[in-house]
Amino acid sequence: MRLWICIALLCTVLCASAERPAFVRGMIRRGQFIRDAVGGAKDMYRAYRDMREANYKGADKYFHARGNYDAARRGPGGAWAARVISDAREHWQSSVSGRGAEDTRADQEANAWGRRGGDPNRYRPKGLPRKY
Structure with missing residues (x-):
């Protein structure tokens, strides 16, 4: 019974959207x-x-930039996710780590650099294994 309801709903949407192609384009954009x-x-x-696996001193900015870079390359949705996750992490970390505002500012700079398409290797420390 559920299958028939799903098929009927799909047919209704497709028929309605045939008259409104903008509706379909909007649904495709939202899905993407x-x-x-x-x-x-x-x-x-x-x-x-x-970053946790590497456990390499001074590499956190590299991993911040790399994560944001990879996410933003996916498109607007990826860039949005990177910004939300980065901001939440920095907000949480700044309240519990005790590393201070300067470290948070530097992390956010690396996050923004990666999201803008900047090469994460700018922050890569010497000696970090090529695996990363």
């Missing part, structure tokens, strides 16, 4: 934004996971 945002969140997590 969501896919980009999910992919961007995965990129951010992968950079975080790599």
